[in-house]
Amino acid sequence: MAKTTSRKGKNGAAPDRAAEQEKAGAREKPDHVRQTERGEPVTFLEAIREALWEEMERDPNVFMMGEDIGTYGGAFKMTDGFIGYFGEQRVVDTPIAEAGFTGAAAGAAHMGMRPVVEMQFMDFVSCAYEPLTNYIATSRWRGSGGVPMVVRGPVGGGVRGGPFHSQNPEMAFFHTPGLKIVYPCTARDAKGLMKAAIRDEDPVLFFEHKKMYRAPALREVLPQEDYVVPLGEARVHRQGRDVTIVTYGMMVHECQKAAERLAEEGVDVEILDLRTLLPFDEDAIIASVKKTNRVLIVHEDTRTGGIAGEISMRVSEKAFEWLDAPILRVTAIDTPVPYSPPLEDYFLPGVEDVVTASRYLAKY
Amino acid sequence: MAQSSRVAGDTLVTDLTRDQLHEMYRYLRLTRQLEQVLTNLYRQNKIIGGLYGSLGQEGSAIGSAYAMNRRDDGTGDILAPAIRNMGSLLLMGARPVDFLRQYMARADSPTGGREQNVHFTDYRRGFIGLISHLGVMIEVMAGVAMTFKLRGEPRVAIAYCGDGMTSTGAFHEGFNLAAVQRAPLIVIVEKNGYAYSTPTSQQTACVSFTDKAPGYGVHGESCDGNDVLAVYEMTKRAVEHARSGRGAALLEVVTYRRKGHAEHDSQSYVPAGEIDGWVKLDPVDRFRSRLLDEGWATRAELDAIDAEVAAQIDEAREQAEASGLPEPEAALGDVYAGSIAARPWTRLEPLDPHLA
Numbered sequence: 118m119a120k121t122t123s124r125k126g127k128n129g130a131a132p133d134r135a136a137e138q139e140k141a142g143a144r145e146k147p148d149h150v151r152q153t154e155r156g157e158p159v160t161f162l163e164a165i166r167e168a169l170w171e172e173m174e175r176d177p178n179v180f181m182m183g184e185d186i187g188t189y190g191g192a193f194k195m196t197d198g199f200i201g202y203f204g205e206q207r208v209v210d211t212p213i214a215e216a217g218f219t220g221a222a223a224g225a226a227h228m229g230m231r232p233v234v235e236m237q238f239m240d241f242v243s244c245a246y247e248p249l250t251n252y253i254a255t256s257r258w259r260g261s262g263g264v265p266m267v268v269r270g271p272v273g274g275g276v277r278g279g280p281f282h283s284q285n286p287e288m289a290f291f292h293t294p295g296l297k298i299v300y301p302c303t304a305r306d307a308k309g310l311m312k313a314a315i316r317d318e319d320p321v322l323f324f325e326h327k328k329m330y331r332a333p334a335l336r337e338v339l340p341q342e343d344y345v346v347p348l349g350e351a352r353v354h355r356q357g358r359d360v361t362i363v364t365y366g367m368m369v370h371e372c373q374k375a376a377e378r379l380a381e382e383g384v385d386v387e388i389l390d391l392r393t394l395l396p397f398d399e400d401a402i403i404a405s406v407k408k409t410n411r412v413l414i415v416h417e418d419t420r421t422g423g424i425a426g427e428i429s430m431r432v433s434e435k436a437f438e439w440l441d442a443p444i445l446r447v448t449a450i451d452t453p454v455p456y457s458p459p460l461e462d463y464f465l466p467g468v469e470d471v472v473t474a475s476r477y478l479a480k481y
Numbered sequence: 482m483a484q485s486s487r488v489a490g491d492t493l494v495t496d497l498t499r500d501q502l503h504e505m506y507r508y509l510r511l512t513r514q515l516e517q518v519l520t521n522l523y524r525q526n527k528i529i530g531g532l533y534g535s536l537g538q539e540g541s542a543i544g545s546a547y548a549m550n551r552r553d554d555g556t557g558d559i560l561a562p563a564i565r566n567m568g569s570l571l572l573m574g575a576r577p578v579d580f581l582r583q584y585m586a587r588a589d590s591p592t593g594g595r596e597q598n599v600h601f602t603d604y605r606r607g608f609i610g611l612i613s614h615l616g617v618m619i620e621v622m623a624g625v626a627m628t629f630k631l632r633g634e635p636r637v638a639i640a641y642c643g644d645g646m647t648s649t650g651a652f653h654e655g656f657n658l659a660a661v662q663r664a665p666l667i668v669i670v671e672k673n674g675y676a677y678s679t680p681t682s683q684q685t686a687c688v689s690f691t692d693k694a695p696g697y698g699v700h701g702e703s704c705d706g707n708d709v710l711a712v713y714e715m716t717k718r719a720v721e722h723a724r725s726g727r728g729a730a731l732l733e734v735v736t737y738r739r740k741g742h743a744e745h746d747s748q749s750y751v752p753a754g755e756i757d758g759w760v761k762l763d764p765v766d767r768f769r770s771r772l773l774d775e776g777w778a779t780r781a782e783l784d785a786i787d788a789e790v791a792a793q794i795d796e797a798r799e800q801a802e803a804s805g806l807p808e809p810e811a812a813l814g815d816v817y818a819g820s821i822a823a824r825p826w827t828r829l830e831p832l833d834p835h836l837a
Contacts, residue, residue, distance in 0.1 A: 180631065206631045212661060217654025220620020221627060224638075227609065228628040247651065252617050258815045260592040261602040261610055294816045318818035396817075 146170075147198040153339045162330035164304035164339060165269075166195055168311035169233065171343065173203055176231060179315060180207040182218040183235030192237045193271060193330060219245035219268060223253045223320075226264045231315055236270030239324060240284045253320045254295030267314045271327035272300075273367055273417060274454045274465055278327075283454035283461075285366070285418040290322055291395050291427070297348055298395040300324040302369040304337050306392055309346030317348060326367045334370075351398035353405075357387035360478045361405040363428055364415040365391040368466065372415055375471035384479045386413075394424060402428060403435045410441040411478040415471055420448040442481035445474050497713070502777050503786065505543055505709060509765045510790045512539045512568035515577050518794050519584060523744050527802070529586040530597050535565035537707070537739035540764025541671050542568030542641075544712025545734070548720050549573075549639060555605040556636070558720070559625055561618040562599050562611055563641040563671065565738070570599060574606035577794050581801035594807035615642070616651025619668060623655045626664035626729070637665040637723045639716075644684045645676025647693070656729065660697040665723035667730045669716070671706065673738040678750040694731040706734030707764040710771075736764070 150170040152159045159167065172179045180203075181196060187210035190197030200208040211218040215236060222232035236242045242249070249268070257263045274283035290296050297319055301307040307325070314321040329335055354369050355376055362372050369390045376386045389405050391397050406412050412432055414425035425446035432444055447470045455461045497505070516534045523532045535542060546569035549558040553574055562569055567580060575591075582590035583598055591601035592610075600610040609625070611618045622640040629636045646652055647670055659666035670690040674681060687693060694701025700722050704711040712734055719730035737759040741748045748756075772778040813822040824830055 209627075209662070212654070212657055214654035214658055216617075216651055217620050217623065217658045220617050220651065220655055221624030221658055224609075224621035224624025224626075225628045226624075227604065227621070228625055230628050230631075232624070247614050248617050248620055251614050252612050252621065255612070257818065259596050259600065259602075259610065260815075262604065263818055294822065297817075 144202045146202065149198065153341060156338060156341070158336040158338045159304055160331050160333075161304045161307055161325070161335045162193065162195060164308040165311050165325060166197075167339075168308040168315075169196065170199070172231075172233075172312060172315045173199070173207065175343075176315075178229060179231040179233060180209070180225070181233045181235065182209040182211050182222060184211055184213055184237050186210060186235050191235060193327065195235065215241050215244035216248055220248035220252065222266045222268075223248060223256065223264050226266045227256075227262055231265055233267045233269060233315060236268060238278075238282045239270040239272040239286055240281050242268060242270065242286055242322070243289065246289065249290065249296065249320070249322075250293045254293045256295075257319070258295060263318045264320045265318050267311075267321050267323050269311070269314075269323035269325060271330070272324045273326040273328055274449075274461060275328045275367070277456060277458065277461065278454070279456040280453040285324070285416075287322070287324060287394055288418060288422055288424060291424060295319070296395060297321040297393065298324065299348060299393050300326075300366045301346075301392055302326070302329065302366050302390055304335055305339055306346050306352065306390075308339055309344050310348065310392065312343070313345040313348050316345065321348070324366065328367055346392070348393045349396050349398060350392065351401035352390045352392055353401075354388040354390040355386065357385040357409065359384050359409055360386045360411040360413055360475050361402075361409045362386050362388045362413045362415055362471070362475065363391065363402055363405075364388065365394060366417055368415045368417050371466070371468050372471050375468045375475065378468070378472055379475050379479075382476070384475060386475055397424075397428070399431050399435070402431065406432055406436045407439045410439055411481070412440070412444050413471070413474050413478055414444070414446045415466060416446075416448050417466065418449060419451050420446070421451050423448050442478045445478060447471055447474050497710075499777055501547075502772060503782065505547055505713075506768060506772060506778070506783060507786050507790060508543045508547075508568060508572050509539050509709065509768060510787055511571055511577065511793070512542065513765055514787075514790050515567070515571070515580065515794055515797075518798055519581070520744065522581075522584070522798070528584045530584070532584065532744040533564045533598060533742070534740045534744070535567060535738075537759055537763060538565060538671060538673050538736040539568050540709040540768065541669070541706040541712055541734040541736050542566045543572060544709040545569065545639065545641075545669055545716040545732075546572040547713050548716035549607070550636070550720075551607065553606050555607075557607045558637045558639065559604075559607045559609060559622070560639040561609045561622050561641065563618075563643050563646065564599060564611070565643070565671065565673070566641045567599055569641065570608055573603075573608050575601075575603065575608070577797035578800045581797055582804055585801055585804070586806065587801060587804035588807040588811070589804050593811055595812070614651070615646040616649030616655065618642075618655075619646070619652050619666075620655030620658070623659035623662075623664060623666055626659055626666035626723075627662050630662065630664050630726075635724050637667060637720050639667045639669060639720075641669050641671060643676055644670070644672055644674075644681045644690075645679065646670075647690060648676075648684050656697060656731070659729045660699050663726070663728035665726075665728070667716070667719045667723055667732060669732045669734060671734050671736060673706075673736050675738055675742070675750075677742040677746070690733040691731055697729070697731065699728060700730040701732070702730070703733040703735065706736030707759075707762045707767060709764055709768045737762070
């Protein structure tokens with residue numbers, strides 16, 4: 118068997134793999150990934166971190182690549198403490214090369230690995246558009262085998278990140294058969310969906326809204342047992358009878374606030390959290406539309422070419438006769454994401470927009 | 482030129498047995514002859530898409546792949562071809578009929594008619610089909626090599642590329658990643674004069690592609706790509722280098738693409754007389770002469786191999802021509818694991834046929 122050398126190669130010592138693993142294995146599991154074990158509530162970020170950790174522990178084929186994820190623990194500290202426990206072979210600090218490590222993840226997946234790659238910000242996934250859409254998404258269909266891998270990272274605005282650290286690039290990939298896109302909005306779903314994504318046989322893009330990462334309101338106590346949330350299934354976030362709001366991500370929480378205000382006016386909205394965008398749960402949407410006969414689609418992504426267009430089309434195809442009002446959407450405006458607070462607040466859809474549109478539909 | 486680079490000469494002491502030399506000759510002949518038959522089929526309109534040949538650079542494909550650990554059980558080395566590496570794939574165990582069916586878009590081609598030419602994969606035999614976005618395979622093979630390293634498996638990954646592929650961002654991202662990871666990835670640049678119509682001088686300001694090796698901090702070496710034994714020896718050194726944990730390598734084989742980018746390409750951009758010069762350096766003819774001159778083979782032996790190859794290809798062509806085209810709905814499968822893509826009902830499943 119070939120003796121492998123350290124990535125520090127010719128400069129430093131070259132510990133072999135067994136020694137490295139022994140060293141890594143001897144470490145203690147850190148406290149910050151034992152919160153659920155101890156029955157303590159976790160944030161959205163901590164829920165995802167626990168999922169990643171537990172999957173790394175469960176399956177030695179799971180490994181990670183990304184920029185600054187090792188020694189530094191990631192720009193958002195998602196993988197804090199991972200490298201010390203799992204070693205630098207399984208928590209790989211890569212060069213700044215989103216296309217390079219995403220393509221490499223595909224090669225590793227071909228060899229039976231389960232790679233999880235981090236985009237430091239999901240905005241940078243555009244750099245990996247080529248391997249994702251042309252190579253990875255088509256591989257199974259081309260007869261080159263499935264590519265079980267996860268591309269995860271922070272998305273979304275409202276944090277004054279400016280045009281390159283705030284995007285919701287889901288629709289750049291939504292049009293690509295072969296990919297799956299997950300976008301959770303609760304800690305419980307985030308953990309269960311991440312586990313499902315890692316265990317899935319197909320490539321999954323996993324979107325984590327950075328504004329939710331440490332939001333105190335989203336802290337919850339999670340089940341202590343190993344659980345998954347299946348991909349492709351929507352969740353009824355709020356039951357209602359007057360208007361269906363189809364949404365996902367951060368907008369679920371905005372729509373919840375709107376629903377509370379609308380309730381005071383006697384408008385009872387149902388909120389459907391898609392959770393998975395590709396493939397999305399068409400049956401759940403159609404069932405809800407048939408119940409309320411009115412549908413509003415809300416997304417933080419920009420308007421033209423947003424998922425609202427596709428959902429609207431499905432409703433038209435499958436439930437046109439059930440509609441009592443036109444299909445409406447509330448979205449961001451068709452511009453890049455602005456930096457300055459008044460500009461970004463104007464850019465983003467908000468509670469007021471959802472209230473206005475829902476009220477209109479209810480009265481129509 | 483890189484300090485670690487050297488030019489392998491024509492005077493090699495080969496470690497190959499007589500049978501192995503004959504096998505190399507067989508695969509050179511098989512590649513050349515199969516491409517000739519494909520060209521005939523193209524002219525008969527039996528090839529559905531384009532046809533991409535490797536006339537004049539078969540020595541590179543065969544000499545390099547011969548240095549790999551070739552297995553059929555998924556435990557050997559893995560290569561990713563470029564478009565002109567049909568010869569490498571034949572050597573790895575792909576059958577002539579596979580290429581004929583791929584080109585003719587038949588239902589029983591390795592991809593069931595979904596893909597064409599050398600775009601197919603066999604993990605057991607050790608090759609991964611390329612996509613047309615040049616450079617992506619360098620990234621993918623970096624990941625294959627990193628996995629070998631992570632698991633401590635004594636396997637190497639080889640990715641072929643042409644002059645043009647070296648210019649992509651993907652090439653750099655993939656190769657640099659493999660280099661810093663000290664992953665066993667060998668990239669073989671087949672410097673064949675042109676990327677479609679663009680000459681090498683417009684792809685790089687370097688004299689040799691191995692000039693880039695020190696920039697990546699890896700082993701680099703260049704050789705005469707029309708000398709099959711020189712290619713073999715050079716690749717073998719890089720394979721041993723990578724297999725022993727010393728990391729990636731960037732090799733260059735200097736050869737020449739005697740036909741156009743594809744069969745339809747008239748080569749109007751090629752200066753007069755340039756091709757003739759390379760005909761004299763033909764890798765198959767040179768190897769045949771060498772085998773005879775050195776006494777490693779007799780004329781009768783080589784003629785017998787030629788006849789066997791011709792018969793083998795005839796049989797494969799008959800098989801491929803007898804194969805049917807795929808059923809249209811075969812397009813729906815395998816987009817995702819265990820599911821079939823939806824048939825768009827407005828086209829294929831009208832809700833009410835009376836209204837359709």
